[in-house]
Amino acid sequence: MSIDYSSKISEVVGNMPPSAIRKFFDLASEMDDVISLSIGEPDFVTPWSIREAGINSLKDGYTHYSPNSGYTKSKQAICDYIKRRYDIEYDQKTECLITVGGSEGIDIAARALTNPGDEVIIVEPCFVAYKAAVTFAHGTPVVISTKQENDFKLMPEELEAAITDKTKYIILGYPGNPTGAVMTMEDLAPIRDVLMKHPEIIVISDELYCELNYISDEPSSLARFPELRDRVIMINGFSKSYAMTGFRIGYVLGPKEIVSQMTKIHQYCIMSAPSMAQFALIEAATNGDDEVKKMRDEYNHRRRVILQGLKDAGLECFVPYGAFYAFPSIKNTGLTSEEFCEKFLMSKKVAIVPGTAFGVSGTGHVRISYAASMENIKTAMKRLAEFTDEIRKGLV
Amino acid sequence: MIDQIELLKLIEKNSQLTLAEIATQIGAAAADVEKEIADLKAQNIILGATTQINWDETTLDRVTAMIEVRITPVREKGFDKLADILCEYENVTACYLMSGGFDLMLIYEGKNLRDIASFVYDKVATQEGVLSTATHFILRKYKDNGILFKTKDSDDRQAIVL
Numbered sequence: 001m002s003i004d005y006s007s008k009i010s011e012v013v014g015n016m017p018p019s020a021i022r023k024f025f026d027l028a029s030e031m032d033d034v035i036s037l038s039i040g041e042p043d044f045v046t047p048w049s050i051r052e053a054g055i056n057s058l059k060d061g062y063t064h065y066s067p068n069s070g071y072t073k074s075k076q077a078i079c080d081y082i083k084r085r086y087d088i089e090y091d092q093k094t095e096c097l098i099t100v101g102g103s104e105g106i107d108i109a110a111r112a113l114t115n116p117g118d119e120v121i122i123v124e125p126c127f128v129a130y131k132a133a134v135t136f137a138h139g140t141p142v143v144i145s146t147k148q149e150n151d152f153k154l155m156p157e158e159l160e161a162a163i164t165d166k167t168k169y170i171i172l173g174y175p176g177n178p179t180g181a182v183m184t185m186e187d188l189a190p191i192r193d194v195l196m197k198h199p200e201i202i203v204i205s206d207e208l209y210c211e212l213n214y215i216s217d218e219p220s221s222l223a224r225f226p227e228l229r230d231r232v233i234m235i236n237g238f239s240k241s242y243a244m245t246g247f248r249i250g251y252v253l254g255p256k257e258i259v260s261q262m263t264k265i266h267q268y269c270i271m272s273a274p275s276m277a278q279f280a281l282i283e284a285a286t287n288g289d290d291e292v293k294k295m296r297d298e299y300n301h302r303r304r305v306i307l308q309g310l311k312d313a314g315l316e317c318f319v320p321y322g323a324f325y326a327f328p329s330i331k332n333t334g335l336t337s338e339e340f341c342e343k344f345l346m347s348k349k350v351a352i353v354p355g356t357a358f359g360v361s362g363t364g365h366v367r368i369s370y371a372a373s374m375e376n377i378k379t380a381m382k383r384l385a386e387f388t389d390e391i392r393k394g395l396v
Numbered sequence: 397m398i399d400q401i402e403l404l405k406l407i408e409k410n411s412q413l414t415l416a417e418i419a420t421q422i423g424a425a426a427a428d429v430e431k432e433i434a435d436l437k438a439q440n441i442i443l444g445a446t447t448q449i450n451w452d453e454t455t456l457d458r459v460t461a462m463i464e465v466r467i468t469p470v471r472e473k474g475f476d477k478l479a480d481i482l483c484e485y486e487n488v489t490a491c492y493l494m495s496g497g498f499d500l501m502l503i504y505e506g507k508n509l510r511d512i513a514s515f516v517y518d519k520v521a522t523q524e525g526v527l528s529t530a531t532h533f534i535l536r537k538y539k540d541n542g543i544l545f546k547t548k549d550s551d552d553r554q555a556i557v558l
C-alpha cells in the first residue's frame with residue numbers, strides 16, 4: 001500500500017515553493033566552464049587570522065556547547081564592535097544572542113513575534129528567507145514592492161499605505177540583497193517618522209551587509225535613532241562582511257524583552273551556536289577592520305567594472321552602493337527575466353539570477369553578483385555585451 | 397579627485413591594467429588617471445613595473461640567495477656608499493639596510509651555486525669596509541610580492557539558496 005505523503009506534510013511547508021535560485025544553480029551545475037555571477041556569498045576565503053582563531057580554539061579543546069546565548073567574551077566583542085561602528089550600546093548579557101548565521105536570527109525573530117494571521121510587512125525585492133520565515137511562522141506577508149526609480153529604497157508613503165490594524169512588524173534589509181540598495185540615515189529619517197506614528201510596530205532590520213557600503217563608512221540603521229532603538233531587532237553577522245559564510249555564525253541585538261523570548265526558541269531548537277565560530281568571531285569583531293576594508297575596496301572596483309559592463313551592454317541599472325549585487329533592468333531586451341537568464345546561460349555560459357526570485361517587484365530585472373574574481377567578471381561582461389547585441393540583431 | 401593611495405594599491409597588485417580598466421575600477425576619467433600616473437612617475441613614487449615569474453617552471457636555471465653583509469661604515473657616506481656599489485650589480489635584485497646582527501641584506505639571482513659563490517667571494521667580500529658575509533640559498537619560493545607560487549583553485553562554491 002502506498003502512503004499519501006502529501007497529506008502528511010504541513011500545509012505551510014508543502015505549499016512553499018522551493019527557491020527559484022536553486023533551479024538555476026541546478027541548470028548551471030550540469031554545464032562545463034560556466035562563469036557564475038549568481039552566488040550570494042563572498043569568493044574570498046576567510047582572512048587567515050580569523051581562521052587561526054577558530055583553529056586555536058579547537059587546539060585548546062573548546063569543543064563543548066557554549067552557554068545558550070553564546071560565550072560572554074564573544075557577545076562582549078560583538079557589543080563592543082556595534083558600539084564602535086554604530087555608536088549604539090547593547091548589554092551583552094540581556095540584549096545579545098549569538099545565532100547560527102543571520103538566517104537563524106530571521107527565523108527565530110519571526111517565530112517569536114508572529115501569531116497566526118498577523119500581518120508582516122516585507123520590503124521587496126529581498127532576500128528569499130523573509131517571506132518564508134513569516135509564512136512558516138503562520139504570519140501573513142504584506143509585500144511592499146520598492147521601485148527602481150526610487151533606487152529600491154523604501155518610501156515613507158509606501159510604508160504608510162501598507163500599515164493596517166493587523167500589522168505586527170516589518171522586515172527590511174539594507175544594504176540589500178538582491179538590489180545592492182543602501183538607505184542612508186537621511187533616507188531612513190522619514191521611515192522613522194512613519195514608525196513613530198505607529199508605536200505598536202516592531203522592526204526586524206537585517207544588516208548582514210552593513211560593512212559592504214561604498215557610499216558611507218558608517219553603517220546606517222533604524223536602531224541608531226534613539227527613539228526607535230527599543231523597537232528594532234537587529235539581525236547581523238559575519239558571513240558577508242568577513243567572508244565567514246561557512247562558519248554559520250551571526251547575532252541578534254534588541255530589547256531584552258524580545259531577545260529573551262528569541263533565546264528561548266534558540267535554547268530549545270538549536271542549543272547554542274558553534275563554539276569554534278564564536279572564538280573566530282572575537283578576532284573578526286575585534287581586529288577585522290583592515291581585512292574588511294581590503295575586501296570592500298576590491299568589491300568596489302568590481303562594482304564599477306560591472307556597472308561599466310552593463311552600460312556597454314546597453315542595460316539600464318540604478319547605481320547600487322551596497323552589498324555585492326547589481327540589479328539591472330533587462331526590460332529593453334523584450335525578454336522576461338527567466339528567459340534572459342536561461343538564454344544567457346545556454347548561449348554564453350554565464351549564470352545570473354532572474355529578479356523574480358526575489359519577489360514580483362524583481363520582474364524585468366536580473367541579479368548579478370560581483371562576489372567573483374575580476375577576471376571572471378570581465379569575461380562575463382564581455383559575453384553580456386555580445387549577448388545583448390545578438391538580441392538586438394534578432395539572433396536570440 | 398583621484399585617491400592616490402587607491403590608485404597605487406591597485407597598480408601595485410596588477411601592473412598590466414590598461415588606463416581604461418584602472419579608470420573604471422577607481423571611478424575616474426582615463427585622462428585623469430594618465431596624468432596622475434605621469435605625476436607619480438615624475439615624483440619617483442612609481443618607480444617601475446615588473447612581472448612575477450615562476451622560473452622553476454621554465455627551462456632557465458636560476459638560484460636565489462640572500463646575502464647578509466656586515467660592514468664598517470665608510471667615513472662620511474655611512475652605509476650608503478657601499479650599498480650604491482653593490483646595487484650596481486645587475487643580479488642584485490634587492491638591497492636593504494637592516495637593523496640587528498648585520499647591516500645590508502642583498503638578494504642575488506644567479507645561474508647556479510658557483511655563480512653566487514664567486515659573487516660573494518670576488519665582489520662582496522673584497523669591498524673595502526666589508527667585515528663578513530653569510531649566504532643563504534633559497535630552496536623554494538612559496539610567495540613573493542604577495543603572489544602565491546602554487547596554482548590558484550578554481551571557483552568551487554556550490555549551489556546554495558540565497
Ligand SMILES: Cc1ncc(COP(=O)(O)O)c(C=O)c1O
Pocket residue numbers: 040100101102103104127173176177206208236237238239245248249250558
Ligand atoms: C540579506 C541577507 N540576510 C541574511 C543572510 C543570511 O546570512 P547568514 O545566515 O550566512 O548569516 C543572507 C545570505 O545570503 C542575506 O543575503
